[in-house]
Amino acid sequence: MDVELVLRSTRVITPEGTRAASVAVSGGKITAVLAHDADVPDGARLEDFGDDVLLPGLVDTHVHVNDPGRTEWEGFWTATRAAAAGGITTLVDMPLNSLPPTTTVDNLRTKQDVARTKAHIDIGFWGGALPDNVRDLKPLHDAGVYGFKCFLSPSGVDEFPHLDQDQLAASMAEIAGFGGLLIVHAEDPHELDAAPHKSGPKYTDYLDTRPRVSEDVAIEGLIAQAKRLGARIHVLHLSSSDALPLIAAARREGVKLTVETCPHYLTLTAEEVPDGASEFKCCPPIREAANQDLLWAALADGTIDCIVTDHSPSTADLKTDDFATAWGGISGLQLSLPAIWTEARKRGHSLEDVVRWMSTRTSELVGLDQKGAIEAGRDADFAVLAPDETFTVDPAELQHRNRVTAYAGKTLSGVVKSTWLRGERILHGGEFSEPAGRLLERKN
Numbered sequence: 001m002d003v004e005l006v007l008r009s010t011r012v013i014t015p016e017g018t019r020a021a022s023v024a025v026s027g028g029k030i031t032a033v034l035a036h037d038a039d040v041p042d043g044a045r046l047e048d049f050g051d052d053v054l055l056p057g058l059v060d061t062h063v064h065v066n067d068p069g070r071t072e073w074e075g076f077w078t079a080t081r082a083a084a085a086g087g088i089t090t091l092v093d094m095p096l097n098s099l100p101p102t103t104t105v106d107n108l109r110t111k112q113d114v115a116r117t118k119a120h121i122d123i124g125f126w127g128g129a130l131p132d133n134v135r136d137l138k139p140l141h142d143a144g145v146y147g148f149k150c151f152l153s154p155s156g157v158d159e160f161p162h163l164d165q166d167q168l169a170a171s172m173a174e175i176a177g178f179g180g181l182l183i184v185h186a187e188d189p190h191e192l193d194a195a196p197h198k199s200g201p202k203y204t205d206y207l208d209t210r211p212r213v214s215e216d217v218a219i220e221g222l223i224a225q226a227k228r229l230g231a232r233i234h235v236l237h238l239s240s241s242d243a244l245p246l247i248a249a250a251r252r253e254g255v256k257l258t259v260e261t262c263p264h265y266l267t268l269t270a271e272e273v274p275d276g277a278s279e280f281k282c283c284p285p286i287r288e289a290a291n292q293d294l295l296w297a298a299l300a301d302g303t304i305d306c307i308v309t310d311h312s313p314s315t316a317d318l319k320t321d322d323f324a325t326a327w328g329g330i331s332g333l334q335l336s337l338p339a340i341w342t343e344a345r346k347r348g349h350s351l352e353d354v355v356r357w358m359s360t361r362t363s364e365l366v367g368l369d370q371k372g373a374i375e376a377g378r379d380a381d382f383a384v385l386a387p388d389e390t391f392t393v394d395p396a397e398l399q400h401r402n403r404v405t406a407y408a409g410k411t412l413s414g415v416v417k418s419t420w421l422r423g424e425r426i427l428h429g430g431e432f433s434e435p436a437g438r439l440l441e442r443k444n
Contacts (some may be wrong), residue, residue: 003031003041003065005423007382010036010040014374023054025380028422030184030235032376049384053418056374057089057121057381058337061146062236062308064329065091068114069099074313074401076118080287080437082334082399084427087383087416089121089331090363090371090440095128095149096160097312103128103160104136105143112439115173117192119427119437122381129162129171129182133159144441146366147181147234153189156283156328162189169225176231181366182350183234187284188217196206199324201276206323210285212240219243223250223257232256234365237310239284241263246304251273251350256303258365262329263339268406276321279406282312283328292381296347306361309336311387316404331400335407338414345413351387367443380423389415 005025012021012033018034024044037366040046060083067072093111095102102125115123117341127145129137137148150171151162163171165442175182191214199207219235223246226233238261250257250388264282273280280286298304312329320326332339333406337358344354370379392411395403419427424435 001024004188005380006034006040007049007054007420008046010051011047011053012374013055013148013352018352018391019358023374025423028132028380030376030380032377033374039123041260046368049417052375053351053385053387055087055351055383056378056383057383057419057421058087058358058373059090059368059371060309060311060322060333060336060358061092061271061306061313061362061366062094062262062310063091063333064094064097064312065311066097068110068322068366070097072401073097074122075397076115077120077401077435078207079311079333080118080435081432082119083373084419084432085399085416086334087337087385088333089381089383090124090368092124092126092146092366094125094159094359098156098216099159100144101128102126102140103130107193108140108143110394110404116439118372119439120432120434121421121436121437124368125442126183126358128160129163129175130161134170137171137180138178141178141217141442146442147183148175148374149183149185149236151185152222153185153187153192153214155185156247156271165221165225166241169229171227172225172233179232181232181234183236187214188218188221191217199322201272201321201323202329203270203275203277203323206281207270207285207305209324212242213239215284216243216246218270220246221313223255224317224383226257227253227255230386232299235259236284236428237262237284238295238304239264239287241298242268243412244294244303246297259303260306261299262305262308262310263332263336264406265295266292267339277371278319278321278323278326279408280330281319281323281326281328300349305363307336309333309355310364311400313400313404316402320403330406331402331404334398335405335412337383337385337394338391338406338412341414342412351385368440382420384409384417384419385416386417387413389413391415401421430431
């Protein structure tokens with residue numbers, strides 16, 4: 001195909017490293033990564049970004065869009081604009097907090113119909129594993145969901161109940177039977193029940209109610225079930241560094257286990273949370289600085305595979321000053337890249353590391369082999385980043401429907417200049433194109 005577009009930068013992040021290059025695009029695909037001074041073919045348009053960094057569009061595999069049913073919490077229109085503003089070109093939507101939840105094929109089709117005309121970026125979908133829907137799992141798999149989410153403790157919404165150990169085994173066995181992926185919110189309900197039951201505005205009291213041991217015990221049991229059944233499992237939003245030795249040992253034993261963590265665990269600390277500031281509340285919780293250091297070390301050595309937002313917004317009125325009753329979730333789509341880059345560079349990590357954690361490995365997790373790298377044959381999805389420019393987070397400038405953020409007032413490094421989806425610029429200078437995202441389905 002004739003080259004239609006050439007994107008040029010002195011810093012292009014490729015699988016082979018960062019180099020000066022020109023990236024040729026045709027038909028929405030990358031056709032070649034060429035020398036920086038390569039001739040621009042006749043008829044092709046050149047976009048030269050100078051020293052700004054050209055990186056593959058980020059892939060966020062943990063997003064609660066809440067649409068339909070709780071669209072006042074977020075919605076596909078606002079979520080995908082926020083994602084594009086943060087350099088994210090693909091997201092995978094979680095099966096709960098929408099009504100209906102994505103637990104049957106009919107419910108999946110309902111959600112897809114709502115998303116179809118509102119998506120500024122590409123969207124895939126997770127299915128849900130509930131106590132009573134084992135028979136729905138294979139049909140959902142065949143319909144193209146990327147895997148199945150379950151909770152081991154109460155989810156916070158009545159329509160998405162958690163699994164006990166027998167129900168977990170039944171769902172896991174069914175999913176393993178057709179080669180699917182089970183992704184798990186791993187907090188043990190018995191440990192949560194045994195923890196102090198405290199309410200009020202003090203964050204330290206809230207932290208006591210969700211101790212690290214609740215994650216550790218849940219992950220230990222999950223590993224045992226996966227080992228017995230030969231299942232492929234993924235631990236969601238790891239917060240407890242105490243679980244890292246369990247995870248490393250399981251991998252050495254051949255358990256098919258992957259793990260994610262989130263920007264809020266890597267950039268925010270329990271010590272800095274003000275009393276009553278429930279914009280910092282999430283489950284499992286943001287923990288202490290020493291715990292955070294160990295999470296970064298686990299990213300560096302590969303024990304933790306990837307970073308995702310777990311974007312889980314709500315209306316502002318649900319973020320009360322009582323940590324016991326406030327909605328637990330952090331909105332992070334638009335700010336995840338600069339938040340991680342700001343902290344990563346302080347710790348000696350490169351933008352190549354950030355791309356690996358937030359694009360390449362997330363793409364690999366769900367089998368999106370057309371995403372996650374700048375190389376021939378991949379989708380022409382890009383973010384253009386000025387890594388040394390800084391900005392101070394103003395909630396009023398966020399694209400999220402509810403502009404409640406734990407990052408308010410923080411100065412972050414890394415300004416997204418433009419975002420590109422299949423060779424089309426969807427964000428530039430704060431202006432968005434019309435929705436051009438596609439609905440993605442898992443390849444059989």
